[in-house]
């Protein structure tokens with residue numbers, strides 16, 4: 001996946017490497033398995049103001065996501081924290097949303113590419129071409145992401161028919 005497009009950013013490339021490393025071939029991406037394999041603990045807490053926290057501790061690295069948010073939001077936050085992890089961002093702790101810095105942008109990019117690899121999105125988008133009205137929600141369910149996140153990804157991948165996407 002990585003060699004095909006030289007314009008990929010580091011975040012995109014790294015997400016593709018994780019997909020390959022875990023031998024993943026289709027949605028949804030098993031974030032729990034990935035975190036377990038890395039020794040990363042995932043917990044939920046009812047936070048007031050943050051979507052999630054990542055304590056990148058050498059001994060006990062932990063991701064805590066907000067139990068008040070929808071599952072798909074929690075998944076995106078976990079994928080975002082995995083971005084900080086895999087992109088080797090300095091710092092021992094991250095709280096989300098983490099602002100507009102380049103590390104945050106890269107972690108967002110990584111999350112989108114990890115949860116919605118371009119090749120997979122294209123494949124399913126084509127497969128459901130006959131069902132234009134519902135394919136956004138069908139794919140969102142398959143990929144276990146929000147419709148908004150999927151819509152952004154589809155637009156970014158400039159897929160045919162994306163102009164007709166309505167949610």
Ligand SMILES: [Zn+2]
Pocket residue numbers: 080084094095096097098103104107
């Ligand atoms: Zn972040």
